[in-house]
Amino acid sequence: MLHTLMKSPFETNVSLVISMLKKSDDFLALQDGVLIALKDNIFLKSIIMSPVKLYLIKEDVYARGIRKNISREFILINYIHFVSLTLKHKKQMTW
Template sequence: MLHTLMTSPYQCDFALLLRMLKAGDDLLLLQDGVLAALTGSDKLALLAASSATLYVLQDDVDARGLSAQISTSMTTVSYTDFVALTVKHPQQMTW
């Protein structure tokens, strides 16, 4: 399943998101969801402990001026990669 976090991780049911992530799932952080990828954040530590593969949309990181603050453990992707993730996962959940 592809999970997309579009809102701030501080304005959603982040605990439920973590419980829903399973092995084989991908999580894409976009829009204000990119805040969960900030180096040293408590949300990043929780995501890193999950079994999902984590991605962050580069355009949204750039739009927020956060490039230097995004964890290097995150895989940055383009919109083309985003489309590939949606093709890979017929089931999707938006947070």
């Protein structure tokens, strides 16, 4: 399953999101969801300990000026790779 976080993690039940992640899943943050990757935020340790690959939409990271402040545990991707993830996962959950 592809889990997409579009809202700020401060407006989302991140504990619930993390509890739903399985090893075969992927996690993608976009729009304000990219804030979950900020270094030293309260959600970072939990999300990077999850068993999934972590992705961020590069354009959203740059638009918010946070590139230098995000965890290296996240992979920056573009929208073409986003489409590839949607094709890889038949099921998706938007948070």
